[in-house]
Amino acid sequence: xxxxxLSQIDFLSELRYLFHGxxxxxxxxxxxxxxxxxSLGLLPGRSAAQESPYIxxxxxxxxxxxxxxxxxxxxxxxxxxxxxxxxxxxEFEYGAFAWWTTEVxxxxxxxxxxxxxxxxxxxxxxxxxxxxxxxxxxxLYVEYENITDADKTLKEVEGHxxxxxxxxxxxxxxxxxxxxxxxxxxxxxxxxxxxIALNPLFVxxxxxSSPWEFGYALGVSRFLALKASPRHCNFCLENFxxxxxxxxxxxxxxxxxxHETSHYLAPVAAWNLPSGWTVRISPGFGLNDNSHRFLLRWxxxxxxxxxxxxxxxxxxxxx
Amino acid sequence: MRRCAGIxxxxxxxxxxxxKPFQQILKSVPEKARLKRNPMADDPEATVxxxxxxxxxxxxxxxxxxxxRRKAPALAGPEMQQATPGEIFWIISNGVVRHGMPPWARxxxxxxxxxxxxxxxxxxxxxxxxxxxxFRLKHNPVADKPDASADGRRLFAQYCAQCHxxxxxxxxxxxxxxxxxxxxxxxxxxxxxxxxxxxxxxxxSWSQLSETQRWQIVAxxxxxxxx
Numbered sequence: 001x002x003x004x005x006l007s008q009i010d011f012l013s014e015l016r017y018l019f020h021g022x023x024x025x026x027x028x029x030x031x032x033x034x035x036x037x038x039s040l041g042l043l044p045g046r047s048a049a050q051e052s053p054y055i056x057x058x059x060x061x062x063x064x065x066x067x068x069x070x071x072x073x074x075x076x077x078x079x080x081x082x083x084x085x086x087x088x089x090x091e092f093e094y095g096a097f098a099w100w101t102t103e104v105x106x107x108x109x110x111x112x113x114x115x116x117x118x119x120x121x122x123x124x125x126x127x128x129x130x131x132x133x134x135x136x137x138x139x140l141y142v143e144y145e146n147i148t149d150a151d152k153t154l155k156e157v158e159g160h161x162x163x164x165x166x167x168x169x170x171x172x173x174x175x176x177x178x179x180x181x182x183x184x185x186x187x188x189x190x191x192x193x194x195x196i197a198l199n200p201l202f203v204x205x206x207x208x209s210s211p212w213e214f215g216y217a218l219g220v221s222r223f224l225a226l227k228a229s230p231r232h233c234n235f236c237l238e239n240f241x242x243x244x245x246x247x248x249x250x251x252x253x254x255x256x257x258x259h260e261t262s263h264y265l266a267p268v269a270a271w272n273l274p275s276g277w278t279v280r281i282s283p284g285f286g287l288n289d290n291s292h293r294f295l296l297r298w299x300x301x302x303x304x305x306x307x308x309x310x311x312x313x314x315x316x317x318x319x
Numbered sequence: 320m321r322r323c324a325g326i327x328x329x330x331x332x333x334x335x336x337x338x339k340p341f342q343q344i345l346k347s348v349p350e351k352a353r354l355k356r357n358p359m360a361d362d363p364e365a366t367v368x369x370x371x372x373x374x375x376x377x378x379x380x381x382x383x384x385x386x387x388r389r390k391a392p393a394l395a396g397p398e399m400q401q402a403t404p405g406e407i408f409w410i411i412s413n414g415v416v417r418h419g420m421p422p423w424a425r426x427x428x429x430x431x432x433x434x435x436x437x438x439x440x441x442x443x444x445x446x447x448x449x450x451x452x453x454f455r456l457k458h459n460p461v462a463d464k465p466d467a468s469a470d471g472r473r474l475f476a477q478y479c480a481q482c483h484x485x486x487x488x489x490x491x492x493x494x495x496x497x498x499x500x501x502x503x504x505x506x507x508x509x510x511x512x513x514x515x516x517x518x519x520x521x522x523x524s525w526s527q528l529s530e531t532q533r534w535q536i537v538a539x540x541x542x543x544x545x546x
Contacts, residue, residue: 050376050425061425066390067379098414098421132413133424193427226427230367238430274375305379309390 051278052195053270055297056156057219057245059197060137060188062128063095066308073280073299075154077292082167085111087119087152094307099128109152115170120147120177122155126186133190141184141199149176154295156182158203159213159252160260162290179206193226195219195243211253219245221268234273241270248287262291276303341398344415348406355405357439359432369437372430376423385441386498390419393498399442407435450508457507459541461534471539474532478525487543492521502544509537 052059055073063069071091078084087109095101105122124143150173152166166173181204188197201215221243229236248263250256266284273279277300284295359365374383380391387393399407411431414422423431461467476485482493489495501509513533516524525533 052425059425062421064421065419095421098416098419128416131416133422190424195425223427227429228368228372228433230364230371232371 050272051270051280051301051303052197052219053221053241053243053268053280053282054197054217054219054245055266055268055280055282055299056154056247057197057217058126058139058141058184058186058188058199059195059219060128060139060186062098062101062126062139063093064305065095065098066306067095068304068307069093069301070304071299071301073153073297075152076296077152077154077166078294079111079166079292080163083112083114085109085152085166087154089153089155091301096308101126105155107147107151107153109150109170111152111166111170117148117150117170117174119151119153119174120145122147136187136189139186139188141182141186143182143184145178145180145182147178147180148174149178150174154292156201156203156215156217157247157249157262157264158182158201158215159211159249160255161215161249162260162262163286163292164290166292180204181206193223195221213252214250214256215248216250217245217247219243219268221270232274234275239272239274241272243268245282246287248291260290261288263287264291264295266295266297276305277301278303341392341402344410344418345398345402345406348409352409353403353405355403355408357404357408357432357435359429359436360404362433362436365433365436366440367437368430369433369435370441372426372434373437376426377434380420385438394438395442396498396502396504399438404432404435404439407438408432411435450511454507454511455505457505457510459506459510459534459537461531461538462506462541464538467535467538468542469539470532471535471537471542474528474536475539478528479536482522487540496540497543501540506534506537506541509540510534513537 050061051069052061069091071093072088073091074086074088076084076086087107089105089107091103091105093101093103103122103124103126105124107119107121108117109119110116122143122145124141127140127142129138129140149165150170183202184199186197186199188195197217197219199217201217203213203215204210205213221241223238224240224242225237228238233239244265244267246263246265249261251259251261263286264284265287266282268280268282271279280297280299280301282295282297284297286293286295359369373381373385377385377394380388381394382388385394385399387395408431410420411426411434412422412424414420416422423434426434459467475483475487479487482490483496484490484493487496510533512522513525513528513536515526516522525536528536
């Protein structure tokens with residue numbers, strides 16, 4: 001546990017070096033960023049979040065317009081023929097419109113008995129093309145990733161990603177930078193308190209010779225209670241959602257299929273507090289020899305309502 | 320050229336973000352959804368649970384008492400009372416995505432019906448709820464007279480502005496009269512409230528004014544709430 005906490009402190013200092021030193025945040029900018037992150041929790045506006053419990057899979061529900069969701073996720077993973085790791089990301093999710101959600105991720109990791117490093121950033125956008133709910137609801141997902149090979153967040157598994165990719169030391173892994181475009185077709189349906197979601201995934205490394213890689217994520221979840229209680233309560237069953245998700249790679253254009261791919265199955269649970277906080281936990285299990293045997297993931301998030309209006313007011317000189 | 324395209328895109332986005340009148344939104348509800356019955360209508364706890372859910376998920380845009388805010392319309396007015404439960408349920412479930420309201424299908428169906436129950440009961444409260452049907456449909460006999468609104472303004476300044484403020488924007492306990500609720504109220508409803516007062520909130524009856532004077536105040540209120 002102490003190791004995990006220490007790794008967070010190392011990560012904050014590492015955040016100053018984006019892109020392996022090619023662009024650096026000054027010490028002052030780093031300080032401002034840290035204060036901004038810490039003070040966001042003190043903003044007055046908050047909204048009871050209704051977040052899905054998935055960590056990898058996406059459903060079709062976007063962030064409410066004008067709201068900012070700040071999320072922190074951790075993944076502890078076991079590593080065969082190498083050191084176990086603890087990876088983490090901070091996520092800023094903003095509802096630009098009811099049909100467009102945009103997110104920025106900052107990733108890092110600590111490999112035990114090795115080092116703590118910042119591994120890159122991602123910019124994600126989700127678009128809802130249809131006006132109303134349908135039998136199946138599609139959402140288009142586009143993400144730009146600027147990460148190194150040392151990124152161990154496992155936010156998605158694609159192509160021929162296997163556990164042994166993470167075995168080399170960080171000093172070697174961080175030398176390879178990847179600029180990738182990732183596309184997902186999010187298909188999702190709500191039915192009698194259940195949510196079922198399927199995300200086929202297509203990734204293109206922008207290096208010219210790289211093939212398209214494929215992957216998938218599948219999730220099912222359900223509220224523990226479908227009717228709200230008239231009481232204001234944190235522990236009412238209506239605040240809990242449980243389910244499971246499965247995700248893995250499907251090869252690439254040169255070698256499609258399940259050969260040399262990894263797959264995971266993970267129960268998931270979310271606790272949506274009326275105060276705007278959401279807590280998620282998910283123990284994941286590797287389904288074949290190419291997978292990490294065990295992943296323990298957890299995250300906390302806080303939703304700030306009216307963030308867009310607050311910014312608008314600041315730029316207009318009014319609060 | 321690129322700048323022009325940018326301006327066009329921004330204009331399009333700002334058009335999308337504007338509030339759409341509630342009546343227009345209701346028209347987009349499919350007939351089958353319109354006729355759905357509220358399975359929670361007879362549940363005594365549904366109103367309280369619905370209010371809790373409304374405060375958690377809707378109040379940030381629509382206001383705590385559903386009075387409406389810059390971003391989203393009031394849901395406490397007569398238009399809500401006239402909407403069928405099925406229509407309200409459909410709008411909650413599907414949102415009005417192009418105009419900023421997200422779909423709330425992420426909430427389980429029974430919770431969405433609980434919100435419908437709350438909205439119906441919430442809009443039935445207030446002074447307009449008690450207006451008898453025969454008054455509701457009355458026409459304003461001075462509506463066509465050119466000076467009616469100006470005369471009404473003078474009467475309002477003399478008798479009403481002390482509590483409701485000179486601009487009718489509300490003051491202290493007296494509510495704002497430039498709202499969607501007043502916009503959608505019929506002239507007869509406004510006339511009835513002026514005539515009978517609202518005892519519970521301390522508004523006196525103004526039956527001592529002549530009928531014409533009361534209708535003139537109605538004409539003034541309608542003019543400042545013109546759609």
